[in-house]
Amino acid sequence: MDYQYLLELFCGGVVKGSLYALIALGYTMVYGIIQLINFAHGEIYMIGAFVAFIVAGILTFSGYSGLSVLLLAAIVSVLYVAAYGFTLEKIAYRPLRHAPRLSPLISAIGASIFLTNYVQLVQTPDFLPFPELIPEFEFMADISSLLSSADLVILVVTALTMIALTVLIKFTRIGKAMRATQQDMIMARLVGINVDRVISWTFIIGSILAAIAGVLIGSRSGQINAAIGFMAGIKAFTAAVLGGIGNIPGAVLGGLLLGIAETFGAGYISSAYEDVFAFALLVIVLTLRPAGLLGKATKQKV
Amino acid sequence: MLELRDIQTYYGAIQALKNVSLKIGEGEIVTLIGANGAGKSTTLMSICGVTPPRRGDILFRGEPIHRRSAEDIVRLGICQVPEGRHIFPQMSVLENLEMGAYLRRDADGIKRDIAEAFERFPILGRRRNQAGGTLSGGEQQMLAISRALLSRPSLLLLDEPSLGLAPLIIKQIFEIIKQINVENGTTVFLVEQNANQALKIAHRGYVMENGAITLEDRADALLSNEDVKRAYLGI
Ligand SMILES: Nc1ncnc2c1ncn2[C@@H]1O[C@H](COP(=O)(O)OP(=O)(O)OP(=O)(O)O)[C@@H](O)[C@H]1O
Numbered sequence A: 001m002d003y004q005y006l007l008e009l010f011c012g013g014v015v016k017g018s019l020y021a022l023i024a025l026g027y028t029m030v031y032g033i034i035q036l037i038n039f040a041h042g043e044i045y046m047i048g049a050f051v052a053f054i055v056a057g058i059l060t061f062s063g064y065s066g067l068s069v070l071l072l073a074a075i076v077s078v079l080y081v082a083a084y085g086f087t088l089e090k091i092a093y094r095p096l097r098h099a100p101r102l103s104p105l106i107s108a109i110g111a112s113i114f115l116t117n118y119v120q121l122v123q124t125p126d127f128l129p130f131p132e133l134i135p136e137f138e139f140m141a142d143i144s145s146l147l148s149s150a151d152l153v154i155l156v157v158t159a160l161t162m163i164a165l166t167v168l169i170k171f172t173r174i175g176k177a178m179r180a181t182q183q184d185m186i187m188a189r190l191v192g193i194n195v196d197r198v199i200s201w202t203f204i205i206g207s208i209l210a211a212i213a214g215v216l217i218g219s220r221s222g223q224i225n226a227a228i229g230f231m232a233g234i235k236a237f238t239a240a241v242l243g244g245i246g247n248i249p250g251a252v253l254g255g256l257l258l259g260i261a262e263t264f265g266a267g268y269i270s271s272a273y274e275d276v277f278a279f280a281l282l283v284i285v286l287t288l289r290p291a292g293l294l295g296k297a298t299k300q301k302v
Numbered sequence B: 001m002l003e004l005r006d007i008q009t010y011y012g013a014i015q016a017l018k019n020v021s022l023k024i025g026e027g028e029i030v031t032l033i034g035a036n037g038a039g040k041s042t043t044l045m046s047i048c049g050v051t052p053p054r055r056g057d058i059l060f061r062g063e064p065i066h067r068r069s070a071e072d073i074v075r076l077g078i079c080q081v082p083e084g085r086h087i088f089p090q091m092s093v094l095e096n097l098e099m100g101a102y103l104r105r106d107a108d109g110i111k112r113d114i115a116e117a118f119e120r121f122p123i124l125g126r127r128r129n130q131a132g133g134t135l136s137g138g139e140q141q142m143l144a145i146s147r148a149l150l151s152r153p154s155l156l157l158l159d160e161p162s163l164g165l166a167p168l169i170i171k172q173i174f175e176i177i178k179q180i181n182v183e184n185g186t187t188v189f190l191v192e193q194n195a196n197q198a199l200k201i202a203h204r205g206y207v208m209e210n211g212a213i214t215l216e217d218r219a220d221a222l223l224s225n226e227d228v229k230r231a232y233l234g235i
């Protein structure tokens, strides 16, 4: 047994999985509160990558380089995409809040298609080369076969983001309002929580997480196009369902498992079927635990 | 203090309140009794802005509130303990109480009021870190009442607080309601199936049938009213 290879695959899987997890969190948080699958979430991620690409391009052109560009690009991307998430909810979902459940779902698919095509039109449908912003750290030289510097940055940023999210949800006023709204929306209103505002914040926070993932993937895979949101969205949604949709730790667990399953499947069996392993895992888990790994089998809400 | 004038509330096309008018005076305990499906809970939800009436006026201290948001209404000092208690199940007892104080900013005052809640219901203090969903029915009702009080309401709406509780606990809950009314001067609007107990602590009462008020009187008069006895007191 080749342990070095196994370890390489494992590390690759964790890196990939943590990006899935970042995106999956947005799906799961929105679903937890309004039971809507926000199909346009993958496009939010794609737009995050595009904004970072544009900002990084301008800065690189102006002679800046390295991590400072990455940081600035990330900040602009996060702000821009937060506004996108907020607006998307206002335009595509809020008017349908009391409509039959299928309507917002269809609106979500429409928003997803619209955003993909919009970016294709105003930017380009081709792949664009993302500038290399993460330098090779010297201290990483010994383990560079396991983990590149970009991978390290991804892991650190993802971990920090998740810690920040946990603190936000557990201790802040808006975090508590989010939990209360998720657990009992009527009671949340009765204690004076503005549920509309909580929903807006949920979209904003989910979008910010997706933007961070978009910036990170851009600087790792080296290229982006307008269609990357589709596959990433499906994978992250799969991760969210795997962990139990609506469950926040579940989204992280689902993301990591999915990433690891994919790299192991690709590494030991065939890379041509990478996507198949992800969905096969989903089918297996849902057969055994229909509510997902950490999801509770809930009774239908009335 | 609160006045409902001909309010009509709908769920989609279904009309739940046909014509409800009632008045609650400052410092009173007023009870609303009626059969299942009469529209009692809907009346409370209409007052709180959760299911706003389609027609009619709701006045609080003379000011119309039927177009105000649920948030504004809590801010004005109206708070409801809904039917079925609606404890946030995955939040601790302490967090549930904190949610009751969601609109308040006086950290010290909140702390004091939480300590007071634990004094009133010592069992809640002992369970402060336990998830709300794991409390017993009686404990949940105590928590629901305490949570509502944390908003410092001047008008407290209670929807069937005795529902599903053992007689001894029911007695305790009614005593506490009376105590809240006398000691804090909180006005109480009490919806109950348990008409006998409710009329015993109330000053006045209304009887509701099919989405409309059919009878109103002083509580002692309702207790001895033949129709009420037959329909709601099981005598
Ligand atoms: N969410 C809802 N959607 C549709 N109809 C509803 C809804 N809630 C209540 N109703 C209907 O409105 C009417 C009044 O219901 P409401 O809950 O106010 O009655 P109630 O007097 O509180 O009854 P109970 O004593 O059983 O609690 C009922 O006919 C009920 O079926």
Ligand SMILES: [Mg+2]
Pocket: B040, B041, B042, B083, B159
């Ligand atoms: Mg009711």
